[in-house]
Amino acid sequence: MATTIAVTQAITSLNEAHDRLHLGQATDEAFFTEWQDGLPELTAAEVAELTHLKDRYLYYVETGEISEGTANIIMVSPLLDTLGLCDPPYRIRGEQWMRLALETDAEAGSIVLEGRIDALTLQDNLWLVVVEGKRGGFSVLQGIPQTLAYMMGTPTPERAVFGLVTNGYDYLFLKLVQTDRPRYALSHNFTLLSDENNNLLRVARVLKRLASLS
Template identity: 55%
Template structure:
């Protein structure tokens, strides 16, 4: 019998990712080039919208800590909408329940890790990007191990799958392919011009564009 436990309780560090999920951080500098290099341009409207969303978040942050629920409403959901990821052929599933088996030695054998993804952009059951939002003031790096666990639940483990974790202020992209993963640089709202929300939007758009055709290749 397989026991179930929450991802948020079982996966708390990169060591947990290695020992319980059997994954390794890639040391190959060419493993995750997708967030670098040439990226698709945003329209003027998209850029203006993303800058407005960044200003909105900073305004909320000045008033106090932003909860996960508020973050999803004021920033992450509008971000996906602004990039066209809420409309066909894509669709968003919020609070999506997933499960992944973990390699944990116990008398009961393996356990299954369960959890809810904040937002999942999919196309014909192919996961394009998993987005995990955390409350403002939360160190975004702490959310990466759990996001990797969510990525491990992809229905197409033979294909690369990407994730984005954010506390509203900081943004980190993740790539998982087979038994390896890698993390991008951190993009912050008030850093230089190349690391703001429009830059995040460009990368997000690029990851979706390069992921979506992969499903059609098998048809």
């Protein structure tokens, strides 16, 4: 008999993601090179708008914490629009219902994770999860376990799936491969103030690259 558990209750840490999803973190540096290699260039108009978005976000940061909804309005949605990812051939979808059956031992029975995904999906193989910024908290890292659970529910598990977890200030990319045995890897964390190379521009280039693979 199957036991149904909400994703938000079942997956609250990386250890739980590893155990419940039978996930392992890839150690081979060649596993996730897409966030480093073959990145497209940005146009002058894209660079100008991205610089504006960065300055806007930092202006809001000065007033205190930024909610998930605010980050969506002032940064994430305009970022996708600036990169043309809201227009054909791309297609963005909002919240979806996810159901993922997990194999367990015979005595425990099967477990089904389900819940409404508070995320955007781009062409089924690129997930974008926005988490709320917290003072003193590394919230993008806290968002990784549930993001991996969402990515495991892709309708095309035979293909590599990519994700981006962000609070508007920090940006972290993920790659998940389920063939053979499920494995994942993380990119570097990009932050707006670690800006000697303008990290938001790098984030935009990586996002365009991953979108082209989806």
